[in-house]
Every structure is written in structure tokens, then in C-alpha cells.
Amino acid sequence: MKTVLLALVLVSLTLPALAQPASDDDVNAVAARLYCPVCENVPLDDCETAACRQWKSEIRYQLDAGQAPGAIIDDFVARFGQRVVGTPTDPTLRALALVTPWALALGAFLSGALLLRRWARQRRAASLPDAHDPQIDYRARVEADLRARR
Known part of the structure; x- marks a missing residue:
């Protein structure tokens, strides 16, 4: 012992x-x-x-x-x-701190995609002539008159 x-x-x-x-x-x-x-x-x-x-x-x-x-x-x-x-040690704050930047980036990406899509539609609509536009009728008449004078 x-x-x-x-x-x-x-x-x-x-x-x-x-x-x-x-x-x-x-x-x-x-x-x-x-x-x-x-x-x-x-x-x-x-x-x-x-x-x-x-x-x-x-x-x-x-x-x-x-x-x-x-x-x-x-x-x-x-x-x-x-x-x-x-990074916060509290699980709720930690999850919020890790998820928030990704959610904001996804929101910005989706907003940008929708904005580009809208701009493309507006550009396409602006480039197509309107069938009932008076300027088109006037131009067609002027061209027809010029052909008739030759």
C-alpha cells in the first residue's frame, strides 16, 4: 500500500x-x-x-x-x-447568416433575368411595324407615285 x-x-x-x-x-x-x-x-x-x-x-x-x-x-x-x-455560435443566427447572402444573390439573379426578358420583348415589339400605322400607308403611296412617274 x-x-x-x-x-x-x-x-x-x-x-x-x-x-x-x-x-x-x-x-x-x-x-x-x-x-x-x-x-x-x-x-x-x-x-x-x-x-x-x-x-x-x-x-x-x-x-x-x-x-x-x-x-x-x-x-x-x-x-x-x-x-x-x-460566424455566430447561435444555430439560428448562424443559419440566417449563411442563407441570407445566397437568397439575396438568387433574388438578384431572378430580377436581372426578368428585366432582360422584358427588355427583349420591348425591343422585339418596337422593331415590328404596326400594320395600321399611317406612316406605312403614306410611304407606300409615295413609292407608288414615284414608280408611276417613271
Whole structure:
């Protein structure tokens, strides 16, 4: 029993020595999924402002403490809101954010197609002469008179 207890104590003492600090790649992997609080639409891993450096050091601290990347992102969202992530974490907002651009593009395409179709019909209708147009009758009479004079 004493040997098992001694082995457990020795293993627990060596665990902090085995823990490795978070690498820059680990920090940047989490930071790439977050956005700068100061700059608009700049990923945290690309930004060099003081706020971003502070956030990166906080991410490193949380990774060193053993938190999972998803938990770190959830913590930032809980503290700073949805604006720190590129796509909303709420399923309804996420679906709305992903569907809205496609719906707008489809609406614009259909509107453009209908507009082009209407223009083609108007052009075709304008190019066809009207059978009861007085200008056509007048022109035919003038041409007949000119042929008769020859």
C-alpha cells in the first residue's frame, strides 16, 4: 500500500514537469477563429494591436491551464459577445447568416433575368411595324407615285 501511494505521489509530482507550454501554433490556431476587438474584420492571429497581443497572451495562459480551444472560444463569446467569432455560435443566427447572402444573390439573379426578358420583348415589339400605322400607308403611296412617274 505504501509503495502504491509513493508511486502516485511521484507521478503527480512529475506531471507539472511533463506539461508543455502552448506553442505559437496552438495559440494561433485558436486566435484564427477569433476576430480583433479593435479592428473590423481582422482575424486575431493577423492583428498586431495591443488588445490582440493581450488576447493572445490570455489564450496562451488558458491553453497552458489545460482548457480546450472550444472552451476558450466559448469563454470569449460569453465575455465579449458574438462579434468576436466570424460566424455566430447561435444555430439560428448562424443559419440566417449563411442563407441570407445566397437568397439575396438568387433574388438578384431572378430580377436581372426578368428585366432582360422584358427588355427583349420591348425591343422585339418596337422593331415590328404596326400594320395600321399611317406612316406605312403614306410611304407606300409615295413609292407608288414615284414608280408611276417613271
